[in-house]
Amino acid sequence: MKTEEEKKCRELANNVRRHCLRMVYHGKSGHIGSMLSCAEILSVLYLRVLKNISPDNTKRPDRDRLIFSKGHGGGALFATLAELGYFPVSWLDGYYQDNGKLSGHISHHINGVEFSTGSLGHGLPISAGMAMYGHRQKKNHRIFCVVSDGDCNAGSTWESIMLAGQNGWDNLTMIVDYNRLQALGKSEDICNLEPFDEKLRGFGWAAEYVDGHDIPALDNILHRLPLQKGKPSAVICRTVKGKGVKTMENNFNWHYGPVTKEIYEKADAELAAMGV
Amino acid sequence: MRAAFNKTLLEIAKKDSRVHMILADIGYGEIEGFAEAFPDRFINCGVAEQNMTGVACGVAMEGNIAITYSIANFPTLRCLEQIRNDICYHNANVKIVIIGGGMAYGPLGISHHSTEDIAILRALPNMVVLAPCDIPEAVEATKAMMSYNGPVYYRCGYKKEPNIYDGPVPFSIGKANTVREGTDAALIFTGTIGYNCKLAVESLAQKGISCRLISMHTVKPIDKEAVIKAATETGAVITVEEHNLSGGLGSAVAEVLMDSGNGGIRFTRIALPDINVTKIGSQEWLRNQYGLGAADIAKKVEELLK
Numbered sequence: 001m002k003t004e005e006e007k008k009c010r011e012l013a014n015n016v017r018r019h020c021l022r023m024v025y026h027g028k029s030g031h032i033g034s035m036l037s038c039a040e041i042l043s044v045l046y047l048r049v050l051k052n053i054s055p056d057n058t059k060r061p062d063r064d065r066l067i068f069s070k071g072h073g074g075g076a077l078f079a080t081l082a083e084l085g086y087f088p089v090s091w092l093d094g095y096y097q098d099n100g101k102l103s104g105h106i107s108h109h110i111n112g113v114e115f116s117t118g119s120l121g122h123g124l125p126i127s128a129g130m131a132m133y134g135h136r137q138k139k140n141h142r143i144f145c146v147v148s149d150g151d152c153n154a155g156s157t158w159e160s161i162m163l164a165g166q167n168g169w170d171n172l173t174m175i176v177d178y179n180r181l182q183a184l185g186k187s188e189d190i191c192n193l194e195p196f197d198e199k200l201r202g203f204g205w206a207a208e209y210v211d212g213h214d215i216p217a218l219d220n221i222l223h224r225l226p227l228q229k230g231k232p233s234a235v236i237c238r239t240v241k242g243k244g245v246k247t248m249e250n251n252f253n254w255h256y257g258p259v260t261k262e263i264y265e266k267a268d269a270e271l272a273a274m275g276v
Numbered sequence: 277m278r279a280a281f282n283k284t285l286l287e288i289a290k291k292d293s294r295v296h297m298i299l300a301d302i303g304y305g306e307i308e309g310f311a312e313a314f315p316d317r318f319i320n321c322g323v324a325e326q327n328m329t330g331v332a333c334g335v336a337m338e339g340n341i342a343i344t345y346s347i348a349n350f351p352t353l354r355c356l357e358q359i360r361n362d363i364c365y366h367n368a369n370v371k372i373v374i375i376g377g378g379m380a381y382g383p384l385g386i387s388h389h390s391t392e393d394i395a396i397l398r399a400l401p402n403m404v405v406l407a408p409c410d411i412p413e414a415v416e417a418t419k420a421m422m423s424y425n426g427p428v429y430y431r432c433g434y435k436k437e438p439n440i441y442d443g444p445v446p447f448s449i450g451k452a453n454t455v456r457e458g459t460d461a462a463l464i465f466t467g468t469i470g471y472n473c474k475l476a477v478e479s480l481a482q483k484g485i486s487c488r489l490i491s492m493h494t495v496k497p498i499d500k501e502a503v504i505k506a507a508t509e510t511g512a513v514i515t516v517e518e519h520n521l522s523g524g525l526g527s528a529v530a531e532v533l534m535d536s537g538n539g540g541i542r543f544t545r546i547a548l549p550d551i552n553v554t555k556i557g558s559q560e561w562l563r564n565q566y567g568l569g570a571a572d573i574a575k576k577v578e579e580l581l582k
Contacts, residue, residue, distance in 0.1 A: 108366060115337070116365055119357055125327045126362060129298075129334020129342075136316045156358070159327035167319075 001048075001219045009047050009215045012083055013039035014275040017244045018268060019079035019092050025264040027096030029104055033241040033254030034073035034148065037179040037212070041146060041237055042080045044218040045175075052141065055086040058112050062141050065130055067115050069123020069157075070148035070177060074106030077113065086112035121154025123147060124174060128160040131172035131232070139171075142225065146175045149187040152196075158203075165204025170226035173233040174205075177212065179241035181252040200234045212237025244271055277414045277433035277468070278375050282306045284418040285343065289314060294340040295422070298332040300325045302346040302375075325350050329358035329370075336368040341422065345373045348381060348390035352397060352429070363427045364402045370427055372397075377407060377431035377467050378518030382559040390431070391548055394466070395523025397429040398496040404449060405496040407431040409470035410440045413493055416447030424449055433468040434559075440470045440491070450494045452502035458488035461542075461577055462506035465516040466492045466525045472563065473516050475570035480577060487577065495525050503532040512542040514577055518568060521547040544580050546573055 020035040045066060046053075052063040068077050075095060082089045087101075087110060094100025102110065105118030117123050127145035134141060151157050164172050178196070180187045187193060200207035206228035210221045218237070227233040241255070242248025245267040248257075259267070286309050289295040296317045297310050311318045321328040325346065332342035344351045351372050352359065363370045374390055381388035398405045406421060406428060408414040414432065421428045440455055447453070455470070456477060465473045470491055477487040488510055490502060507513050513533065515526035526545030533539055548566050555565050563569055567576075 116361070119361055121326070122330060122358065122362055125330020125358070126334040126337070128327070129331035129336075130338055131334075132319060132331065133296075133335050133338045133340065156324075156326035156330065159321070159324035160330065163319075163321055163324070163327060163331070 001216045005048065006215050009040065009043040011275065012043040012047060012080065014271060015083055016042065016076055016079040018271045019082070020075045021245070021259065021264060021267055021271065023075050023079070023092050023095035025259040026093060028258060029096040030256035030258065031072045031075065031104070032257070032259060033181070033248055033251070034070060035076035036243045036245065036248065037239040037241045038070070038073055038076050038146065038177045039243070040213050040215055040218060041175060041177060042076055044215055044222060045144065046080055046084060048219050049222045050144070055084060055112065062139070064142045064144065065114050067117070067123045067127045067143065067145045068106055069117050069120070069145055069151050071105035071117030073148065073177070074117070077106055078102050078110065081110070081112040120148065120151045121156040123151065124157045124160040127172060128164050128169065131164060131169040132167065135169045135171050143172045144175060145173070146177060148177050149180060149193065150182045152176065152193055153191045161200065161203045161205065164232040168204070168230045169232050170230055173225055173235060176234065176236045177239050178236050179239045181241040181250065181255065183255045185252055196236055197234070204231060205234045206231045207234040207236060209236045209238055212239035213243055244274060246270065277408070277411050277437050278306055278435060280411045280414050281373065281418055281432050282309065284415050285422070286310050286313065288419070288422045289317070292341070293317070296335050296340050296342045298328050298335065298342050298344050300328040300346050300350065302350065307345070325355040326358050329355040330362055332370045333358070333362040333366065333368045336370045337366065341369050341371065343371045343373055346375070348374055348376045348388045349393065352390070352393050356396065360400055364400045367402050367426050369425055371421055371430060372428070373430045373432055375432050376434045378469065379553065379559050379562045380434035380468070382562050383556055385556070386553050389553060391518070391553070392520050392523070393429070393431060394495050394517070394519050394525060395527065398528065402427050403496065404428040404494065406449070406494055407467035408493050409465065409468055409491045410437050412439060412441060412445040413447065413453070413491065416445050417493060420447050420449050431467055437468050438471050440474050447493070450497045450499055452499035453491040453493065454488060455491055456487070456489040458486040459510055460486045461512035461514060461581060462488040462490060462510045463514045463516060463577065464490045464492050464503065464506065464525070464529055466495055467518055469516055469518040469563070469568060472568060472570040472573055476573035476577065479570065479574050485577070485581065492525060495528055498528050498532060500532045500536065503529050504536050504538060507533055507538040507541045512580055514544050514546060514580060516546045516568070516573055518563065519547055521545060521550050542580050544576060546576055
C-alpha cells in the first residue's frame with residue numbers, strides 16, 4: 001500500500017470520526033463508541049477493497065455487496081457514504097433528529113446502503129443468501145458483512161456461520177469489529193467469543209486476526225481474500241471502542257453515553273489534532 | 277393440498293429460473309422433486325428458521341423469488357423479526373409457505389398448530405396473507421402468489437382436503453370468491469375450515485335458510501367490497517376461521533364493517549377460543565371440540581338469525 005493511499009484512508013477515517021461525533025452530539029443519540037471503532041474498516045473497504053461501486057449506480061449487478069450488520073454503528077457508514085458523495089454531507093446534520101433523513105440505525109432508503117439493519121444477528125444470514133446465489137452462479141462479485149461483538153451473540157449469526165462453512169462459500173467475508181465491549185459490559189464477561197478464530201475454523205471458515213485500526217494491515221488482509229480457497233473468510237479486527245477520543249476508548253459507557261457540549265468540543269479538538 | 281402446492285410450484289419453477297426453495301429440514305416426501313430438478317436453486321439450511329428466512333431474503337434481494345417452507349409456526353413465529361425487518365421492510369420477493377394451517381397436525385400438539393398466524397402476519401406492512409380452502413383454490417393461489425412481486429404468506433392445508441367449489445375456481449389476490457349465493461346471511465371463511473362451512477350452509481338450506489358462502493382466501497388485503505356487499509345485501513355476517521378469536525379473519529371483517537358504517541348489522545365470529553389447545557386428537561375431532569364442526573357453525577348461524 002502506497003503512503004499516499006494510506007493517507008487517504010486515514011483522512012477519510014478521521015473525517016468520519018469527526019462527523020460521527022458531531023452527529024451524536026447534535027442528535028443527542030448514543031453508539032458513538034461503536035461508530036469510532038469501525039472508521040478504518042469502512043475507509044479501507046470503500047477506498048481500497050469494494051469493487052464496482054459508485055454513488056451514481058448502487059445497483060450494478062457486479063458490485064461487491066457490503067452488508068453492515070451492526071446497524072447501531074451506522075452513523076459511521078452514513079458519514080463514510082456522505083464523504084464519498086452518495087448523498088449531501090449536510091444530511092448528516094439531521095441525523096437522529098425530527099424530520100431528518102438519517103435514522104439511528106441504517107436504512108436502505110439511503111443511497112449506498114445495501115440493506116437495513118438494526119436488530120443484531122440479521123446481517124450474516126442476508127449475506128449468506130447473497131453469497132449462495134453469487135457462488136452458484138459463478139459471479140465475480142463478493143459479499144462483505146461487518147458484524148459486531150453483539151452480532152456474534154445471536155444464534156442466527158452462528159446458524160449462518162454453520163451454513164456458509166458447510167457450503168464453502170468463499171465469496172463471503174465476515175469482518176468482525178471486535179472491540180470486545182457491548183451494551184452492558186465486556187464481551188468476555190457476557191458470552192466470551194474466544195477462542196474466536198478456532199471456533200470459526202471449527203465451523204469451516206478461514207479466520208485471522210488483524211489490528212482493525214492499522215490501515216496497511218487491514219488493506220493487506222482484505223487483498224488476500226479468500227483467506228483460504230473454498231472457505232468463507234473471517235477477518236477478526238481487534239479494535240478499540242471509542243477509538244480516537246481518549247476518554248471514550250475502551251469504555252463501555254460510550255455504547256450509549258450522551259455527548260455533552262464540553263465532551264464534544266474537547267473530543268473534536270482531539271480528533272482535529274489527529275488529522276494534522 | 278400440500279402435494280398440490282409442491283406440484284404446482286415445481287411446474288412454475290421449470291419455467292422460471294428465479295424460483296428458489298430455502299428450507300429448514302422440513303418437507304420429507306414432498307420437496308424431493310424440486311431438490312432433484314434444481315439442486316442449484318435449493319438449499320436445506322438445517323433446523324434454523326431465522327437463517328432460512330435471512331438466506332431467502334438475501335437470495336430474493338438478488339432478483340429472485342425465494343420460498344421458505346415448513347410446518348405450522350416454524351417459518352413464521354420463530355423468525356418473525358426476520359420477516360418484519362428483512363422481508364417486509366425491504367419488500368423482498370419471499371413467499372413464506374406453511375404446511376398444516378390451523379390444527380391440521382392435530383395430534384402432534386400445540387407446537388405444530390398454527391392458530392395465531394393470520395393475526396400476526398397481517399399486521400406486517402407489505403405482507404399479503406393467503407389461506408386457500410381446497411385443492412383447486414390452492415393451485416390457483418400458488419400461481420397467483422408466484423406472479424405477485426412481494427412478500428406473501430401462504431397458509432397451506434395438509435392432505436386430502438375435500439373440494440368446496442363445484443366448477444372452476446377463479447383466483448385474484450384480494451378478490452374474495454363467492455362459493456354460493458344466499459340472501460339471509462353471509463358466511464365468510466378462510467382456509468380449509470371452509471368445508472365445514474359448506475356443510476353447515478347445506479344443512480341450513482334444508483331448513484329454508486339461504487346463506488351466502490364466501491371464501492376470503494386473501495385475508496390481507498381484504499376484499500372490502502365483498503364484505504360490505506355481504507353485509508348490506510344479507511344483513512347478517514358470520515366469520516369462520518380455524519384460528520384464535522383475536523386478530524384473524526373475524527377481526528379483519530369487523531374492522532371493515534365498523535369502518536364502513538355497517539357496524540349495526542348482525543355479526544358473529546366463529547373461531548378458536550383464546551386458549552391454548554390442550555386436547556389431543558385429529559384435526560376434525562379438535563374442530564368439533566372447539567366449536568368449529570359443521571353442526572356448531574350451523575347452530576351459531578341460526579342463533580344469530582333468531
